[in-house]
Amino acid sequence: MKKSKFIYKLVSITSLIAFVALFSCTKDGLGFSEDIIVYEYVPDPDPEPDPDPVAIAEDEDTGSDLSCSSEFQNNSTRNVDVPNPANVGEVDDRSCYSDYSESIIDGTTWGIYNITDGSNHWDAPNTLQPRIERSLSRSGSTVVGSYAKFSATFRILEVGDTDGTNQDGTYIAQAKGKHTGGGGSPDPAICLYLAKPVYGTGVNADKQIAFDIYAERILTRGGEGSDGREIVFLKQVDKNEKVDFVLEVGFAEDPNDATKKIHYCNAVIGGEAFNWNIPEPDRGTESGIRYGAYRVKGGRAQTRWANTIYEKVEN
Numbered sequence: 536m537k538k539s540k541f542i543y544k545l546v547s548i549t550s551l552i553a554f555v556a557l558f559s560c561t562k563d564g565l566g567f568s569e570d571i572i573v574y575e576y577v578p579d580p581d582p583e584p585d586p587d588p589v590a591i592a593e594d595e596d597t598g599s600d601l602s603c604s605s606e607f608q609n610n611s612t613r614n615v616d617v618p619n620p621a622n623v624g625e626v627d628d629r630s631c632y633s634d635y636s637e638s639i640i641d642g643t644t645w646g647i648y649n650i651t652d653g654s655n656h657w658d659a660p661n662t663l664q665p666r667i668e669r670s671l672s673r674s675g676s677t678v679v680g681s682y683a684k685f686s687a688t689f690r691i692l693e694v695g696d697t698d699g700t701n702q703d704g705t706y707i708a709q710a711k712g713k714h715t716g717g718g719g720s721p722d723p724a725i726c727l728y729l730a731k732p733v734y735g736t737g738v739n740a741d742k743q744i745a746f747d748i749y750a751e752r753i754l755t756r757g758g759e760g761s762d763g764r765e766i767v768f769l770k771q772v773d774k775n776e777k778v779d780f781v782l783e784v785g786f787a788e789d790p791n792d793a794t795k796k797i798h799y800c801n802a803v804i805g806g807e808a809f810n811w812n813i814p815e816p817d818r819g820t821e822s823g824i825r826y827g828a829y830r831v832k833g834g835r836a837q838t839r840w841a842n843t844i845y846e847k848v849e850n
Contacts, residue, residue: 586737589744592775594638594647594839595692601651601835603631613657622646623843624669624826631656635667638839645690645839648828650705652695652835668827673711674785675821676849679796682785683822684846690775690839691746694730695831704731704749705836710784710800711823714815719757725784725813726800727751727829730838733771745773748804752811756818769802769809778805784822785848798822 591597608631609615615628616635621644626635632654636647648667655665674683685708694705709727733745748769758764772778781803789795798816802809813819824845828838 586735586739589735589739589742589774592690592692592839593640594645595775596633596649596835596837601632601654603654603656604633607631607634608656609634610656620646621843622669622840623845624671627666627668627670627825629657629663630654630665630667632665632835633667643841645841646827646843648836648838648840650828650831650836652831652833654831664830664832666827666829668825668829671824671826671845672847673821673823674847674849677786677796677798677820678850679786679788680848680850681822682783682848683824684781684783684785685824685826685843686781686845687779687826687843688841689778689780689826691730691772691778692775692837692839693743693834694732694746694836695833696732696743697833702832704729705831705838706730706751706829707748707838708780708782708824708826709829710782710813711825712784712798712813712819712821714756714818714820716756716818718755719759719763723753723757724751725753726811728769728782728802728804729766730772743774745771747771750802750809750811752800753814756815770804770807772805780804782824782826784824786816786819786822 609628613628614626616626617637621637628634630650632651633649638645638647650665650667655663671683671685674681689707691707695703697703706727707730710725712725729749729751730746731749732743733747734740735742735744750767750769751764752767753764755763783801786796786798789797796816798813798819800811800813826840828836
């Protein structure tokens with residue numbers, strides 16, 4: 536009897552310990568309990584699709600070497616052009632990375648403007664920016680009704696990128712014009728049309744997929760830098776998008792006072808009008824336009840221009 540009693544007590548104690556252990560594990564979340572939550576995966580019925588890789592244009596420069604070439608040094612002249620160019624105006628080539636050239640896509644001839652950071656071999660180092668632009672003869676009359684007007688189609692493939700600084704972007708066109716009374720550059724810009732890069736996501740995270748277009752406008756004649764200019768957002772265009780562009784700079788009667796005149800700079804970009812009156816119109820002496828690719832403080836810039844038409848009136 537003593538032996539049987541001892542065995543019974545031993546079994547009872549063992550059972551009690553096992554029960555307490557199981558209860559403790561369950562309370563601690565280590566075993567099964569009503570506190571366990573089972574999550575059911577429900578797929579998004581309308582997920583965001585992964586972006587397609589941004590397309591490479593037929594005439595895009597994809598080379599990794601952005602350095603100058605002796606082939607494009609052109610130390611004797613900045614007017615480096617092709618015979619019978621499709622684009623109007625005289626070339627101002629201050630880049631030893633490339634020269635002006637042309638491509639033909641679907642029957643349209645495009646002028647090619649490619650520049651890279653540090654490729655201005657004409658001006659003193661760290662002074663003026665690289666450029667390949669075309670300059671159009673200026674309207675030298677300030678009489679009401681006088682103007683310079685440029686019409687074209689552009690594509691932007693790439694612009695300067697300085698890794699997140701406010702020096703990003705490339706100028707694709709500009710209004711020019713001297714003035715009386717001094718101040719600023721001897722050949723001042725009035726309004727520059729600046730394209731800044733927009734990067735994609737996913738497979739396009741490191742690629743320029745679009746461009747924000749800004750107007751960099753003087754606040755006073757000869758204005759330069761952040762104190763002398765303002766930068767105003769205009770619109771966004773896609774990479775390699777064909778964009779119609781019209782820029783007219785001239786003198787007109789002041790709609791608020793017939794005894795006065797305005798000096799205007801009106802642009803139409805992709806069908807949207809962006810009109811602006813230049814400050815101090817009585818100081819203006821001419822109306823001019825340049826276009827192409829100007830300024831690249833990092834990387835490379837590539838613009839394409841076609842269907843260029845220039846009209847000048849001097850009353």
